[in-house]
Amino acid sequence: MPKTYKILVTGRVQGVGFRPHVFKLANTFQLLGTVSNNEEGVIIYLTGEPDVVGPFYESLTSNPPKASKIKEHHLHETDYQNFDGFSIVPSIKSGKLNLQLTPDFAICDDCKKEVADEDNRRYHYPFTTCVNCGPRWAITNSFPFERNHTNLESFEMCNTCANEYKNPADRRFHSQTNTCSDCGIELKLSSADGRPISTDHILKKTAELIKAGNILAIKNTSGYLLCCDANNPEVIKKLRDRKNRPTKPFAILYSSLSLLKQHLNIKAIQEKTLTSPEGPIVIIPKNDFKGSLALDELAPNLNQLGIMLPYSGILQLFATELQIPIVATSGNIHASPIISEVEMAHEELYQVADYFLDHDLKITNPQDDSVIKFSARYNEKIIFRRSRGLSPNFDTDIDTDKKIMAMGGHLKSTIAFLPNDYLYISQYLGNLDHFDVVERYIKTTERFMQLFEASPEVLLADKHPGYNSTRYGIELANKLKVDFYQVQHHKAHFASVLGEHALFDKKSAIMGVVWDGTGFGDDSQIWGGEFFNYQNGEMERVGHFDYYDWLAGDKMAKEPRLSFFSLANDTMQDKISQIFSEEEMAIYHHLKKKESLKTSSVGRLFDAVASLLNLCDFNTYEGEAAILLENQIGDYELENCKTYVSEIVNGMVPTKKLFNNLYIDFKKGIEKDEIIVNFLFTLATIVIKMAEQLNIKEIAMSGGVFQNTVLVDMIKEISEDNYKLYFNRNLSPNDENISFGQLMYHQHIKN
Known part of the structure; x- marks a missing residue:
């Protein structure tokens, strides 16, 4: 006896050829019904024998279109309907958007062949796409994903393209981005x-x-x-x-x-x-x-x-x-x-x-x-920038009925928005020191709210009072009259790794290692070399690199020589005189005596080493000194490495002692690459020593320093199988992950 069933498939199922795939599969199984997009995903109505619908459902969910990512699928019997064949019907939006957005896809092999084939009608047509490839998020205005919700709405398909679109046997059947040289983009x-x-x-x-x-x-x-x-x-x-x-x-x-x-x-x-x-x-x-x-x-x-x-x-x-x-x-x-x-x-x-x-x-x-970069020894994947093809979706499970927006950081800004059952993290937006980046940042925030027809009920931001993301978060929270919370920068970094690996419910303690260039600390100092303990919903700072002077504000991040000056002792004055004028030395010595602001930054420690080794005194782009340091390394053997600090006392890493011991090697004439390898080995050893002291076997690491692939490989090699290591995998370890970390911290941390 035929029955009618309703199937709802959610996840990344629009703009990926899902409906034409369902159409062809239904005809293969000789089932009657309809398929359409709605605000939640793909909705299918089927009439047929139960012993046929079952295998259809199994085939659909186990072998979906290759570009799709199914999150959930549900099948249940509904009121009987008599269908005349199987058809793709126009999408009906009856509620607010609640599905994953579709990122842009690189041109597929089939389309590559067509544009290179002189006998094909799309020969040399630069905007050739199909259901498996082409721009999606770049041209999307609203959802469900239909042509009239994209910027291709203004390009009316010619008869030939329209026939392809309507033909179930054609690979462009229901391709929403279908165009050709006769009707398309010029x-x-x-x-x-x-x-x-x-x-x-x-x-x-x-x-x-x-x-x-x-x-x-x-x-x-x-x-x-x-x-x-x-x-x-x-x-x-x-x-x-x-x-x-x-x-x-x-x-x-x-x-x-x-x-x-x-x-x-x-x-x-x-x-x-x-x-x-x-x-x-x-x-x-x-x-x-x-x-x-x-x-x-x-x-x-x-x-x-x-x-x-x-x-x-x-x-x-x-x-x-x-x-x-x-x-x-x-x-x-x-x-x-x-x-x-x-x-x-x-x-x-x-x-x-x-x-x-x-x-x-x-x-x-x-x-x-x-x-993206992969480490040399362990092929660890490290995302340096998460944008085209990767944004704006992010797969994670969050249990809340609140609409939350996290405003992220400042230098590598992103926005995270939770308006429904899914989390969306914007593409990399840039450094909010610049007015036009701030404009793009605000526009993206507004775009999210417009697209999802939802305003946040909770706003999260960094604790740094000078961040433009924080300022805008305060402004937006006041405008919307919603709850506003601030999350410390490095705790957000740590929470981002815990969130990526779903570690919040683990019973055992997890040590967090967060090393970067800068972040406003809970004690109003500049953090950047932090150790945390997470257990049972509580996060506690348990150690850090010993403080040294933070000189000349943001200028310190732009001039690695200032980090060297801050860490230098009296034995290093000859070197200082080579890179500072007498007037500069007088100014910075005066600042050093008066400076009350301190930092634990490992990122600035990298800068100091780069300046000492004559690799970089002035950064012309963010992270240049650290990149040049890593660049000096060829191959290395751990058994030949030595550490520049032998002990950590009460969770404090002796920063100046580490730097002084490294300087001694420099004065001895030790080769730069050997010093740098030993420096990275020291840092890797510090991670494991701290875990030993805390008696913790699981370590989560984040922050821009962990873009250094040699350091990541060394930590893995030193730890052997004695520790479980976690790194950011689907987010960058740099400040792009702050928005996600803020949201994770707010959801899971009690203190």
């Missing part, structure tokens, strides 16, 4: 002064301009990229000068995996990540590099390169025309957010780019490229 090429360049082969012409030594601003599907020939040192220098980016490494776009493999030795895990639907930048060592890249100009003083493969149709076709690696860096002025609007790009970048390649698809949610 490219326009112009010079920096706005003069249109007419050509029948626009991408070929663009490639010629790149090869001729020009800089191009190219509007990609998630924002502008600034591009030039990666083999040409002069044009790279020109780009650095115009963009005010003197030394920060540039990302490099390779036209194909095969060309990349000719130039670099890459691991299987790196290849898998490069070719994944997320398509991030992957940081790869440049050992035994065999190509002709201008390495010194691309990544000054570094032994690694940020590599990506074409992840959109426009980049795929452009790279194919070029057949050479190119610089592909964010289209912005230094420290500003990535630009996505044509008019703004021409206003802001006309003195940077020689030519502009624009298109007429609006981008609602601009995103930088995500950046």
Whole structure:
């Protein structure tokens, strides 16, 4: 006897080809009914024999579309309905949005083949997509995910595209982003002064301009990229000068995996990540590099390169025309957010780019490229930037009936919003010292509230009174008249790892190690080298690096030499006189005598070591000194390492003693790489020594210092199998995780 059933599938199930997949599966099982999107996910009504519906349901939930991620699925019998066949019906929104958003997907292999096939009607069409690939979050205005809720609404499908859309046998059946050269998005090429360049082969012409030594601003599907020939040192220098980016490494776009493999030795895990639907930048060592890249100009003083493969149709076709690696860096002025609007790009970048390649698809949610690195020995995945392809979803279980928004940190700002059953964490937004980043930050906050038709009932922010995220949180809380709480920076870091690994309910104690550059402490000092204990819902600070002087405020983070000055004793005056003028020495000695503000920052300790070793006295980008330190290391053997501190007393790491012992090695003429290896070995040993003292077997680590892959590997190697180690895996260890940590702390910590 046929019965009617209702199936609800939740999770990342919209914009991933779920409805066409259901349609084809239902026809295979000869079932009648409908499938549609709603505000919660995908809803299916089926009429058929129970012994047929059961296998259909099992097949659907165990083998869903490859881009989907099912969170929950439910089947129950409902009132009998008589259907005439099986059909995809228009989505009906009857409530507020309560589903995962769909991130952008890199161009799939099928679409790559089509744009390269002269006999295919999408040959050389740069915006070719299908149900498995293409922009999603970048062009989304509202949900459920339908064409009229995206910026493709203004592009009416031609008859051929419409027939593909309606044809169950076509792989673009119900593809919401379906377009072609007859009805779709158009490219326009112009010079920096706005003069249109007419050509029948626009991408070929663009490639010629790149090869001729020009800089191009190219509007990609998630924002502008600034591009030039990666083999040409002069044009790279020109780009650095115009963009005010003197030394920060540039990302490099390779036209194909095969060309990349000719130039670099890459691991299987790196290849898998490069070719994944997320398509991030992957940081790869440049050992035994065999190509002709201008390495010194691309990544000054570094032994690694940020590599990506074409992840959109426009980049795929452009790279194919070029057949050479190119610089592909964010289209912005230094420290500003990535630009996505044509008019703004021409206003802001006309003195940077020689030519502009624009298109007429609006981008609602601009995103930088995500950046990932793997450690050399253990292949530990470390996210340096979580953005395109990874945001804005975050899988976690949170039990609350409150709508909560966490405002995050300041330097690596993100926003976390819990408006329903799901958590959403924005793409990386940037440094809130800059006005236009603050504007983007506020706009993103408003966008979340608009999209989910919900305002937060609780607002969370950092304890630092000077953070613009904190100031805006206070302003928004007052405006909405909602509860407002502040969470200490490093406790939020620790809570982020506990949350990622679902550790809050563990009965045994967990030690937290949070090392970074700066954070406002509960004692009003500048923390950054902290140890915590978590157990039974309580988090307690149990140790830290011994305080030293915090000099000249935020200037200390920009000048590693100031960290060296702060930690230096009388035996180091000769070295100080080499990097400070007499007037500067007098000023900073005076400040040192009067300074009441102290810091425990391990990030600034890295700076001091880099300055001592003549690697970096002035940072031209955030974390430069620490990156240059790690960069000095080739291979190492733990049995040959020594530690610069032998004991920790009452939870206090003797910072100045550590630095003085390191300085003694420097004065002895010990090689820089050996000193740095010993320094990192000292830090790794401190982690384990502290755990031994506290008699804790589980350690959770966070903070920007844990972007150092050598340090992470050393800790794993030293700990052997005696400790359970936890790191941020799906979030960056840097301040991008603060918003998530604030929310986790608020939900789980009693004190």
